[in-house]
Amino acid sequence: MLFVWAVIILIAGCTSDAHAFLYEQVIEFNVEIAPNFRDLLITNDIHITNEFYVIQKIGHIYAFGLLFLLLLNWIKRFKITLMLCGTFAFMTEVLQLFFSRNGRLFDVGIDIVGILFSYVLCRAIFLKTKEVSRYENYVK
Numbered sequence: 669m670l671f672v673w674a675v676i677i678l679i680a681g682c683t684s685d686a687h688a689f690l691y692e693q694v695i696e697f698n699v700e701i702a703p704n705f706r707d708l709l710i711t712n713d714i715h716i717t718n719e720f721y722v723i724q725k726i727g728h729i730y731a732f733g734l735l736f737l738l739l740l741n742w743i744k745r746f747k748i749t750l751m752l753c754g755t756f757a758f759m760t761e762v763l764q765l766f767f768s769r770n771g772r773l774f775d776v777g778i779d780i781v782g783i784l785f786s787y788v789l790c791r792a793i794f795l796k797t798k799e800v801s802r803y804e805n806y807v808k
Contacts, residue, residue, distance in 0.1 A: 669738055670735075670741075673731075673738055674735065674756070677732075680683060680727075680731070680762065681760045681763065681769065682763060682764060682767040682769065683695045683696060683697060683767075684767060686724060686769070687720060689715065690723070690727075697767055697781075698767060699766060700766055701766075701770075703765035703766055705747060708761065708771055708772060710772060711771075711773075714774060721792070728778040728782060729778060729779075729782035731779075732753060732756075732779040732786075733783065733786040735756065736753045736786040736787060738749075746791075749787075750787060753783045754783065759778050761773065766784050
């Protein structure tokens with residue numbers, strides 16, 4: 669399931685038209701051989717009043733939160749899972765630049781919100797259910 673979810677994130681992130689992907693299930697790729705990596709730093713395209721933009725960002729939170737849970741279930745180590753998910757978030761944004769998409773460091777931050785939400789949730793569940801010994805195994 670982890671591999672399938674990672675592939676879904678990659679496809680969703682690299683398809684040329686996010687709107688068509690979400691609403692019409694159209695998958696199409698446009699390759700950009702020499703992207704401008706400075707585009708990662710653009711912040712003037714943040715439109716929190718745009719409904720589709722907000723839906724995309726909620727999708728980022730959900731996608732990477734679920735990725736964290738699936739990866740943690742496999743690796744069973746919080747720190748390694750946090751590092752791998754954060755790295756995957758960064759790499760997907762860089763990869764988007766090669767597919768004529770808007771790869772942004774801002775989106776990495778949104779992905780990390782989802783990752784940290786899942787981390788805090790798991791930690792709280794372990795500690796609340798008194799599975800302290802199991803939690804301690806995950807933080808080694």
